[in-house]
Amino acid sequence: MTYSIKHLANKFNPLSLLLPSHCLVCGKNTDGENICNNCKEKIKYLEYPLIEHKKNIYFYAITEYKGIMEKSIKILKFRKRKIITKDLANIIIDFVSKEKIQFTHIGFVPMTHPETRERGFNQTYLLAKEVSKTNKIPILNGLKKTKETKKQVGLSKRERKENLKNAFKMTDKIEGNVMIIDDVYTTGNTATEITKTIARKTKSNIYFIALSRKIN
Numbered sequence: 001m002t003y004s005i006k007h008l009a010n011k012f013n014p015l016s017l018l019l020p021s022h023c024l025v026c027g028k029n030t031d032g033e034n035i036c037n038n039c040k041e042k043i044k045y046l047e048y049p050l051i052e053h054k055k056n057i058y059f060y061a062i063t064e065y066k067g068i069m070e071k072s073i074k075i076l077k078f079r080k081r082k083i084i085t086k087d088l089a090n091i092i093i094d095f096v097s098k099e100k101i102q103f104t105h106i107g108f109v110p111m112t113h114p115e116t117r118e119r120g121f122n123q124t125y126l127l128a129k130e131v132s133k134t135n136k137i138p139i140l141n142g143l144k145k146t147k148e149t150k151k152q153v154g155l156s157k158r159e160r161k162e163n164l165k166n167a168f169k170m171t172d173k174i175e176g177n178v179m180i181i182d183d184v185y186t187t188g189n190t191a192t193e194i195t196k197t198i199a200r201k202t203k204s205n206i207y208f209i210a211l212s213r214k215i216n
């Protein structure tokens, strides 16, 4: 019994009744959302979310990485306000339902242990966990990053490709479609490497879905 009381105490934060919620992007008061409606309306959705489609592999990006989206993702990654995850995950949940994407596994872009230690968490895992909870789809845990890589920023096109080559490994058995969630799509090297790794294990569809895309 003590466990369940402790569990409840952890879940219930009486301060949440006293402190008004506010938008983490602009600071305006809200009814509990962490991104206000005014900011949400300014999010730039991509007219053509499908980036690439080859055989059973699809790459998508939902929004453009600028303005509100860039700020919101930075609030999660660098200011480490994990509370904004749900608001961001809802963008993915709505997109997947609108596009009628069917999947039986949900994965994320893995990081190595030192990378996770440096940030304290993996934001793509947090996003995947929210989608998993809402859509009641299990998380794919067998996708791992086994190679330490350099930061992609500042590398040439060839170096970036080489850097991520054979960086991922997949140990889970897969039956059915897989969806992998990323936060920001830039060159597509991560998407290519990860989907290539998964494609060795399945002939079913693989959807690589990025919340946002950096467009030059």
Ligand SMILES: [Zn+2]
Residues within 6 Å of the ligand: 023, 024, 025, 026, 027, 028, 035, 036, 037, 038, 039, 040
């Ligand atoms: Zn706002």
